[in-house]
Amino acid sequence: MNGSRPAGPAVVLSTSAVGPARAFEYWRDLICDTFVQLAATPTKPGRFEGRLVHADLGDFEVTTVHAGGQRVRRTSRLIARSHEEYLLASIQTRGHGRVEQGGGVAELAPGEMALYDSTRPYTLHFDDAFEQVVVQMPLRGILAETGLRDARTVTAVKLGANSTAGVVAQFFHSLSRLQQTDPLGAAALAPQGRGLMASALTLAAGRVPRSEVLTRQRIQAFLRAHHGDPALTVDDVAQAFLISKRTLYRLFDGTPGGVGSLLRRIRVEHAKALLRNDFGRPLESVALACGFAGERQFYRVFRQETGLTPGQFRGTPGQ
Numbered sequence: 001m002n003g004s005r006p007a008g009p010a011v012v013l014s015t016s017a018v019g020p021a022r023a024f025e026y027w028r029d030l031i032c033d034t035f036v037q038l039a040a041t042p043t044k045p046g047r048f049e050g051r052l053v054h055a056d057l058g059d060f061e062v063t064t065v066h067a068g069g070q071r072v073r074r075t076s077r078l079i080a081r082s083h084e085e086y087l088l089a090s091i092q093t094r095g096h097g098r099v100e101q102g103g104g105v106a107e108l109a110p111g112e113m114a115l116y117d118s119t120r121p122y123t124l125h126f127d128d129a130f131e132q133v134v135v136q137m138p139l140r141g142i143l144a145e146t147g148l149r150d151a152r153t154v155t156a157v158k159l160g161a162n163s164t165a166g167v168v169a170q171f172f173h174s175l176s177r178l179q180q181t182d183p184l185g186a187a188a189l190a191p192q193g194r195g196l197m198a199s200a201l202t203l204a205a206g207r208v209p210r211s212e213v214l215t216r217q218r219i220q221a222f223l224r225a226h227h228g229d230p231a232l233t234v235d236d237v238a239q240a241f242l243i244s245k246r247t248l249y250r251l252f253d254g255t256p257g258g259v260g261s262l263l264r265r266i267r268v269e270h271a272k273a274l275l276r277n278d279f280g281r282p283l284e285s286v287a288l289a290c291g292f293a294g295e296r297q298f299y300r301v302f303r304q305e306t307g308l309t310p311g312q313f314r315g316t317p318g319q
Contacts, residue, residue: 010055024048036118037082043069055179057190060137072124085139086118091169095130104156111161113169117151145198154204168200191269195220228291268305275314
């Protein structure tokens with residue numbers, strides 16, 4: 001997940017690149033390179049076929065998996081050898097699957113979703129051919145946004161197609177399809193994904209009332225819609241939702257830096273997308289489009305959030 005690659009067509013990886021005798025061995029290498037270090041075995045003898053359609057959208061990765069039956073394990077030994085820290089969401093789109101982690105078991109039918117994290121052992125099981133959309137996000141960032149200490153209370157829990165999480169699942173499923181036909185459109189919508197996943201995580205954990213989660217989501221959508229206005233203030237946000245500033249601060253108490261920092265991060269997210277996808281655009285134009293008062297403020301805030309200047313971010317491949 002490099003966060004600075006230009007948006008482009010999704011990468012397609014398939015066992016058709018090798019002969020049938022090497023197909024599953026090749027598949028195992030593909031899923032380890034795409035996700036985290038994993039052990040895998042087929043559930044049925046005979047010919048195996050698998051295909052990944054993978055896209056890196058900066059703040060997260062989304063992969064559509066089409067494959068035959070298999071059992072995939074993330075073991076303690078593999079975790080010790082590779083310290084990847086991700087939250088993953090499996091969204092079942094065809095067939096059936098099972099997610100096991102920490103004693104929990106989620107049986108998934110099409111439209112249903114389950115979460116798991118790469119810092120603890122887990123097992124994914126598919127008896128027959130299936131299709132899933134898998135979303136992968138840095139674990140620490142998404143936990144910080146929700147205020148959760150860890151993901152233990154929400155992993156390997158089935159989140160239904162008709163629940164709030166089902167709406168989130170539909171968003172990522174649609175985003176994965178859009179990435180294959182309109183990568184620039186997908187890049188424009190991708191910044192909504194992190195906030196949606198954070199809301200699903202918070203609701204699944206039962207930390208705050210549903211009404212407060214929905215209000216937070218509406219405020220986040222408002223900030224994303226109006227962040228290009230450099231005059232936007234916390235007072236403006238509170239007035240737009242007919243709440244006090246104190247209530248606004250409380251709603252985002254679990255977000256590092258509060259609502260003000262969230263607005264800065266949204267502006268930087270937009271700037272990163274413009275820097276990735278519009279190489280010829282002057283930095284001053286990028287700054288103004290993202291709601292910064294000028295190039296100097298843009299430079300300072302961008303460096304605080306990313307550790308790089310805008311020019312370094314645009315010119316450093318693989319960052």
